[in-house]
């Protein structure tokens with residue numbers, strides 16, 4: 174593989190954003206920032222064997238997800254994504270056409286948001302494939318949705334449905350099985366091709382005080398992060414959490430997928446109860462699915478509680494954790 178040929182091939186022939194002064198081709202990218210806006214920057218890394226298996230996911234799937242999970246972090250701030258940079262550590266077994274396919278799939282996703290590829294880095298490695306994507310987004314000044322925004326009395330909500338991605342992973346890894354081919358395909362697709370909730374995040378940013386987090390490590394983890402950042406406690410009703418209608422048929426412990434599974438890349442958040450109905454209506458008007466799953470409680474304890482029937486038990490900060 175020729176490093177310089179590869180860079181030439183992946184360099185976009187034109188850019189959507191006119192404020193880019195220098196894209197790929199110099200020591201660093203340069204763009205002009207916009208008055209009245211704040212920039213949002215995030216980075217996430219995916220490693221073969223940890224975040225995906227190259228034996229089970231195509232190069233296109235890997236590229237798609239590496240970009241999607243970063244767009245999801247921009248959504249979780251209420252922002253809109255504009256630029257991305259891609260760093261690749263490529264093992265010797267990977268050929269140029271596989272890498273190009275990764276870029277093509279990233280490019281297709283990026284185009285949906287008019288995002289521009291403005292840089293990156295390419296190195297060889299004796300280890301597994303590592304892909305690191307940085308995304309830069311923007312938001313009107315003062316509109317970001319922080320984890321610290323929750324207050325007692327707020328409504329707790331999630332977008333979409335939870336548990337599908339980790340059920341898809343369990344199917345991929347053959348930890349569970351189903352005869353329902355259509356269901357299996359759907360869940361695996363949810364795992365490989367999560368949809369960043371940019372539109373939901375944008376709607377949130379129009380409200381006074383929304384706390385937001387995207388669900389990468391599992392609902393329990395993300396809710397605990399909001400509780401800690403906001404110094405509040407949260408009550409969640411087990412039977413209100415949206416999930417795929419067939420999920421419970423897959424495994425007796427299907428609730429673990431919903432609460433601790435992760436990688437749904439839906440948004441979980443809180444909004445003032447006065448704003449909730451207007452917000453839910455605005456989401457419905459834009460075909461964005463949101464569901465109330467609980468409320469921020471008055472207690473002084475900084476904890477998340479799961480309510481089912483007469484039981485109210487702490488929802489532990491359990492979910493995906495590296496180094497465990």
Ligand SMILES: Nc1ncnc2c1ncn2[C@@H]1O[C@H](COP(=O)(O)OP(=O)(O)O)[C@@H](O)[C@H]1O
Pocket residue numbers: 217246389390
């Ligand atoms: N190695 C690191 N160096 C500096 N900051 C980091 C590092 N790893 C994570 N962070 C920061 O810690 C915070 C939480 O990271 P993370 O749990 O990965 O968030 P997310 O789940 O949204 O990707 C973020 O602000 C992130 O930028």
Ligand SMILES: Cc1ncc(C[n+]2csc(CCOP(=O)(O)OP(=O)(O)O)c2C)c(N)n1
Pocket residue numbers: 217218222223224225226242342389390434435436493495
């Ligand atoms: C082969 C494989 N094993 C396990 C998982 C499950 N998994 C890996 S990382 C992760 C959590 C999200 O990744 P992380 O690096 O923590 O992203 P971040 O929280 O920073 O967005 C999960 C649920 C997977 N996707 N693929």
Ligand SMILES: [Mg+2]
Pocket residue numbers: 216217
């Ligand atoms: Mg991260």
Ligand SMILES: [Mg+2]
Pocket residue numbers: 245246249386387388389
């Ligand atoms: Mg996140």
Ligand SMILES: [Mg+2]
Pocket residue numbers: 389390493
């Ligand atoms: Mg994580």
